[in-house]
Every structure is written in C-alpha cells, then in structure tokens.
Amino acid sequence: MSQTGIRLHDTRSGALTALVPREPNVVRMYTCGPTVYNYTHIGHLRPALVGDVLARLLRYRGYRVLWVSNFTDVDDRIIARANEEGITPKEFAGRYINDYLESMEALGIRGVECYARVTDHIPDIVAMVQRLVERGYAYSIEGDVYFAVEAKSDYGKLSGRTLGEMQAGARVAVDVRKRHPMDFALWKAAKPGEPAWASPWGPGRPGWHIECSAMSLRYLGDRFDIHGGGDDLIFPHHENEIAQSEAYTGSEPFVQIWLHNAMVQVGHEKMSKSLGNFVRLSELVRRYPAGALRQFVLSTHYRKPLQYSADAMQEAQRSWSRLVEARAAWREALAGPGAPPEANATNDGAGGLVALAKRAAEGFEAALADDLNTSEAFGYLFELVRTGNRAMASGRGRELGPALAALESCGDLLGLWQDAAVSSGGRREDSSRGLVELLIELRAEARRYRDWATADRIRDGMAGLGIALEDTPQGTRWKWLSESVSASGADGA
RNA sequence: GGCGACGUAGCCAAGUGGCAAGGCAAGGGUCUGCAAAACCCUUAUGCGGCGGUUCGAAUCCGCCCGUCGCCUCCA
Numbered sequence: 001m002s003q004t005g006i007r008l009h010d011t012r013s014g015a016l017t018a019l020v021p022r023e024p025n026v027v028r029m030y031t032c033g034p035t036v037y038n039y040t041h042i043g044h045l046r047p048a049l050v051g052d053v054l055a056r057l058l059r060y061r062g063y064r065v066l067w068v069s070n071f072t073d074v075d076d077r078i079i080a081r082a083n084e085e086g087i088t089p090k091e092f093a094g095r096y097i098n099d100y101l102e103s104m105e106a107l108g109i110r111g112v113e114c115y116a117r118v119t120d121h122i123p124d125i126v127a128m129v130q131r132l133v134e135r136g137y138a139y140s141i142e143g144d145v146y147f148a149v150e151a152k153s154d155y156g157k158l159s160g161r162t163l164g165e166m167q168a169g170a171r172v173a174v175d176v177r178k179r180h181p182m183d184f185a186l187w188k189a190a191k192p193g194e195p196a197w198a199s200p201w202g203p204g205r206p207g208w209h210i211e212c213s214a215m216s217l218r219y220l221g222d223r224f225d226i227h228g229g230g231d232d233l234i235f236p237h238h239e240n241e242i243a244q245s246e247a248y249t250g251s252e253p254f255v256q257i258w259l260h261n262a263m264v265q266v267g268h269e270k271m272s273k274s275l276g277n278f279v280r281l282s283e284l285v286r287r288y289p290a291g292a293l294r295q296f297v298l299s300t301h302y303r304k305p306l307q308y309s310a311d312a313m314q315e316a317q318r319s320w321s322r323l324v325e326a327r328a329a330w331r332e333a334l335a336g337p338g339a340p341p342e343a344n345a346t347n348d349g350a351g352g353l354v355a356l357a358k359r360a361a362e363g364f365e366a367a368l369a370d371d372l373n374t375s376e377a378f379g380y381l382f383e384l385v386r387t388g389n390r391a392m393a394s395g396r397g398r399e400l401g402p403a404l405a406a407l408e409s410c411g412d413l414l415g416l417w418q419d420a421a422v423s424s425g426g427r428r429e430d431s432s433r434g435l436v437e438l439l440i441e442l443r444a445e446a447r448r449y450r451d452w453a454t455a456d457r458i459r460d461g462m463a464g465l466g467i468a469l470e471d472t473p474q475g476t477r478w479k480w481l482s483e484s485v486s487a488s489g490a491d492g493a
Numbered sequence: 494g495g496c497g498a499c500g501u502a503g504c505c506a507a508g509u510g511g512c513a514a515g516g517c518a519a520g521g522g523u524c525u526g527c528a529a530a531a532c533c534c535u536u537a538u539g540c541g542g543c544g545g546u547u548c549g550a551a552u553c554c555g556c557c558c559g560u561c562g563c564c565u566c567c568a
Contacts, residue, residue: 014497034568047568077566159563165495166564208566230568231498237567262498263562272567299506299516304499305561315505315517322516325530367507375507379515386515386532393524393532452526459528470529477530 004061006054006369008226009303011234011258012158016371019257021225026064028220029055030255032212032229032237033115035072036096037081040103041278042297042308043264043271047229048109049294050261050302050372054226055111056413057368068114068219070212071097074205079194089195090119103281107290108418116215118206122197124214125206128248129186129199137247141177143189143202149182152243158258159235184240186210209240213248216241222249228259232270261302271308279308289419291324292317298374298414323411324420326385328477330404333397336474353391353399357406360384364410374414381410436467440476443469 003020004027010017021027031051034044048069055065073093082092101115118125129145132138137151149155149163156162166182185207190196196203216224222245229238238258245254263270266277284293296316300306360380367376388403411417439458446454459469463481470477 011497032568035566037566041568044568075566159496161496161564228568232563232567234497235563236565261568263568265561268560270562270567274567301507304506307505312505312517318518319505319516322530329530373507375505375516376514377507379507382515389531390533447526450526456527468529471525472530 004058004063004369006057007371008054008257008259009371010256011231011238011260012253017257019225021063022223022256025062026066027058027226028224029065029067029226029228030212030216030220030224031067031069031112031227032233033069033071034096034100035075035078036093036100037075037077038096038273039278040096040100040281041264041271041273042281042284042293043230043278044100045103045107045281045293045297046261046264046302046306048104048112049107049297050259051228052109052111053298053368053372053374053414054259056415057365059111060409060413065111065113066220067112068116068216069112070116070118070215071100072118072208072211073097074118074195074211075208083193099282103285106285107293108415114219116219118211118215121211121215121218122206124218125210126187126197126199128210128214128217128244132186132244132248135247137244138186139179140187140201143204144177144185145187145201145207146178146183147186147240147244147247148179149184149243150180152247155182155243156239158239158242161235184209184236186244209237210244212237213241213245217245217249222251223254223256225256226259227255227257228261231260231262234258234260262305264297264306264308266308284313288313288317289320291416291418291420292320294415294418295320295323295378299378301375302372320416323381323385323407323416326389327404327407327411327417327420328479329392330388330397330400330407332474332477333392333400334404336397353387353396354402356387357384357402360387361406361410364406365413368413377410377414381407384410436462436478440469440478444476 003018006019007016008019009015019027029051031047033048034040051067051069055067058065071093074089078089078093082089085092097117104110104112129138132147133140133145136148138145138147140146156166163180163182187199187201187204187210188207189201190203190205194205196205216227227238227241242254246252265271266279269275269277271278293313293316296313297306299316299319360383364377364380367373367380370376384403384407388400388407391397391400391403408417439462443455443458446452446458462469462478466481468479468481470479
C-alpha cells in the first residue's frame with residue numbers, strides 16, 4: 001500500500017480521508033476549469049492553487065502527479081456572445097483560454113499536465129453517450145439525449161439529497177418530454193446557427209456535464225484519486241459526473257476523494273461571472289507580485305469563504321514582504337565575507353538554529369499534509385522568520401544556512417517566491433540596474449561628506465520612481481516597490 | 494422550504510476536550526545622520542447568544558441569532 005501521509009477532506013463522506021493512490025507512487029487528479037465565456041477572476045485561482053500546492057507537496061514527497069484540467073468551450077453563452085461579435089465560438093473561447101493560461105503561468109501554476117478542451121473530445125463524448133443509451137441509463141428524444149436519474153439508484157450521494165427533496169425545490173420550468181424532472185442533457189440537438197457535430201441522434205453538441213466525465217476517463221482511467229473544483233459545482237455538475245461515469249464504467253467509486261474549495265466573495269456576495277462583480281485575475285497579476293497573490297489566497301484555509309478586497313490584498317502583500325525580505329537578507333548575510341560558522345558551534349543543540357529550522361520545516365509540512373492547512377503552515381514560516389531575524393540582529397547571520405534552506409523549501413511548496421526577485425533587492429538584470437547602482441554610489445558619496453540634503457533628495461526621488469533604499473551596515477540595499485503599494489486601491493472589474 | 498458550510502482581538506486567521514499559533518494595523522522602546530528594514534515590549538480571564546455534559550469546553554450536545562453557498566449558468 002502506498003501511504004502518502006496526506007489527509008484530505010472528502011465531500012462525499014464529509015470526513016478527512018487518507019490519500020492512498022490506486023497506483024503506488026502515482027496520484028491522478030482532475031480539477032474543473034472554467035467555462036470560457038468571460039475573463040478569469042480570482043475565484044478561478046482558488047481550485048487551481050489548491051491543486052498546485054497539493055501537487056507540489058506530492059512531488060516533493062516523490063510522487064508522480066498526473067493532473068488534468070479542462071476548458072469547457074461549448075456552451076450556450078459562448079455561442080450567443082460569439083454570434084453577437086460575429087466571430088466563431090472557437091475564436092471567442094480561445095481569447096478567454098489564453099487569458100486563463102497567461103494568468104496561471106504568471107502565478108506559477110505549471111503542474112497541470114493536460115488542459116483538455118471539449119471541442120477536441122467530441123468523439124469520446126459521443127461514444128460515451130452511446131454506451132449510456134445502450135446500457136439503459138439514457139434515452140433520446142428528437143435529437144436530444146437525457147440521462148435518466150432514476151436508473152441510478154444512488155443518485156444524489158455526493159450532494160446528500162434525494163430526488164424527492166430536489167424536485168420539491170425545483171425552480172425551473174420542466175421539460176415535459178423528460179421522464180423525470182431531474183434528468184439532464186447529455187447531448188443537445190443543434191439549433192440553427194449553432195456549432196454542431198455528427199452523432200447517431202443527428203447533428204448536435206454535448207450537454208454541460210458529460211465532457212468532464214469523458215475527458216477524465218480518457219486521461220485518468222475509470223477510477224482515479226482526486227477530483228477538485230469549487231463547491232458550487234457539487235450539484236449538479238459533480239453529482240451528474242459521478243452518475244454518468246459510474247453508469248458508463250460499471251465500477252465505483254469513480255473518484256476516491258472529492259476536493260471542494262469554498263467561494264471567493266466580494267462584499268457579502270460570491271464573486272462570479274454572472275453577477276459581474278469580479279476582479280480580473282490578469283489585472284491583479286499586473287498590479288501585485290504573484291507570490292503575494294498566492295499568499296493572499298492561501299492565507300485562508302481552502303474550505304472557508306475568502307473575502308476579496310483591495311485592502312485585504314494589500315495586507316497580504318505587506319505580510320508577504322516580510323518573508324521575502326528575510327530571505328533576501330539571509331542570503332546576503334551568507335554570501336558576504338567572513339568565516340562560515342564552525343560545525344556544531346553555537347547554532348547546534350536543542351535551542352539552536354539548526355533544531356529550530358528543522359522543527360519549523362516539519363511543522364510546516366505536517367500542516368500541509370493535514371488537509372492543506374496553509375494558515376497553520378504560515379504560522380510556522382513566520383516563527384522561523386522571527387527566529388532567523390533575531391539571529392541576524394545579534395550578529396549571527398553567518399549561521400543562518402539551515403534556516404535559509406528551510407525557508408526556501410517551505411516557500412517553494414507554496415510557490416511564494418514567484419516574482420520575489422522583482423520586488424526585492426535589485427536582482428533584475430536590465431538596464432535600469434546600472435542606473436540605480438550609479439545613483440546609490442553618488443548618494444553614498446554625499447553621505448560620506450555628510451551632505452544629508454543631497455542624500456535624502458536622491459532617496460526620496462528614487463522612492464517616487466518606485467525604488468526603495470535601505471541603508472545597512474553592509475551598504476545600501478534597494479528594491480522595487482510594486483506598483484500597487486503606491487496605487488490608490490480601486491480595482492477595476 | 495430542503496441540503497451544506499461558517500461565526501475566534503481593530504482587521505485577517507489557525508486551533509475541534511487540558512494555560513487562545515501566526516500575520517496586518519496601533520502604541521512604546523532599541524538601532525539609524527534622518528529613514529527603511531530588523532529586534533524587544535504592549536494589545537482576547539475570552540472564542541455569535543443561552544442552556545447542558547465534564548474535574549476541565551472555543552473545542553462535545555441542544556435550542557436560538559447572524560452570514561454565505563447549493564437546489565438555475567457558475568471555480
């Protein structure tokens with residue numbers, strides 16, 4: 001048995017569940033990506049980040065992670081809006097797919113091995129629907145094909161509701177041709193002006209839920225380890241995925257662990273494309289360092305609602321800079337002149353830096369392994385930072401090797417160093433670097449002559465240009481202030 | 494109406510039976526030419542409310558109040 005030592009909250013059982021991959025040393029994961037009819041917002045970042053941190057942790061522990069995500073690129077709104085703009089649905093969807101991928105790339109979410117698009121998998125979908133009909137789980141009417149929920153006796157097991165309960169609360173006009181009001185479309189007959197593919201039931205296109213079943217089955221097999229997404233997908237999307245997938249394969253459970261994140265809210269409402277209250281992720285990526293954005297989202301446990309506001313985001317950025325600053329300062333201390341510490345010197349022993357670094361790293365990793373408790377993990381990280389900075393302050397910077405190693409690797413598990421170089425310490429290799437260093441040199445000369453007026457004028461002027469200077473015993477450090485620190489704070493939607 | 498989450502300091506946020514992590518903000522101090530960064534100190538006899546179980550409850554049970562999500566496209 002392969003034991004990852006990781007526990008995750010499974011929606012189906014409602015309990016923390018040990019992650020035990022079906023194939024030793026390989027974890028198969030599918031996360032639901034967006035329906036691409038509008039720009040990506042921070043809400044979409046959450047499931048991606050949950051998957052990313054989990055994948056980083058698993059890979060760090062030596063597992064291979066097969067991670068598949070998707071773009072739903074056929075949909076009523078995509079078709080309608082593409083028609084309004086006079087472009088093809090494929091072109092229309094492509095714009096938002098690029099928007100999503102660019103933001104994910106900038107945020108360091110690179111562990112997805114395959115982004116599957118519905119329009120590239122129509123034959124898989126048709127084959128799947130066909131077999132569901134053959135097996136008596138689906139029926140066709142006038143070119144539409146519906147899944148018969150009553151044919152699957154355990155329908156409702158993920159969301160914990162019965163057909164009776166749901167029928168009572170139904171708020172939509174029911175299609176009278178359906179056998180049961182909750183039956184859902186697997187295949188939709190094409191209407192004029194809509195993209196269509198050939199099928200045994202005539203030209204048409206896939207319904208909403210079938211694509212995720214078809215694509216996850218294709219890439220991950222009949223049964224796999226983790227399926228993630230926002231908790232707004234529990235019903236009907238994931239409920240229907242289970243029903244159709246298990247009906248198709250005849251085996252269960254389709255998925256070992258259902259991993260759902262809570263919503264990002266604006267004010268007291270869910271952020272969503274349909275409400276129009278969203279902040280574009282690409283805009284945030286432009287304004288804030290990626291590591292700070294990651295920290296903002298990860299500072300709240302993934303199963304709790306997260307309130308977005310410009311103030312909250314800036315607070316996260318200030319908090320993040322504490323980590324980035326410590327890392328930069330410790331690196332400099334270790335790279336500077338001076339003898340490296342003797343092995344087994346004052347930094348060893350129970351209260352020494354080596355032991356503290358070890359304890360922090362272990363606590364950090366254990367917190368992540370316990371249902372991705374990133375909030376608790378940050379606690380360990382900040383304690384490590386305080387301990388290390390204390391050592392710096394007392395002149396023991398040369399002993400920070402183990403502490404820095406722990407900080408680096410813990411930060412890597414959360415992807416916190418994404419963009420860190422840009423905002424800390426002038427490591428950017430570009431033409432402005434020489435100019436900055438020249439100005440620092442001139443200011444140093446002014447300071448030698450005790451010409452404080454000139455020195456302050458240079459420092460203030462550079463601050464106005466977005467560069468902060470800090471005088472230290474080792475010389476003057478500089479860093480880029482990120483744009484948002486001086487920005488007024490209103491985020492455009 | 495049904496199902497499911499959640500409510501911890503000024504703000505954000507861990508903790509699910511044994512002295513309430515951590516971050517931001519605020520105040521005081523050290524360092525600094527002045528700053529910045531960093532360090533030290535201070536900031537919840539109390540965890541939505543009321544009962545109950547227990548030697549002991551933020552944590553378990555009951556009721557109530559409030560917020561959010563899903564039941565309709567949604568990460």
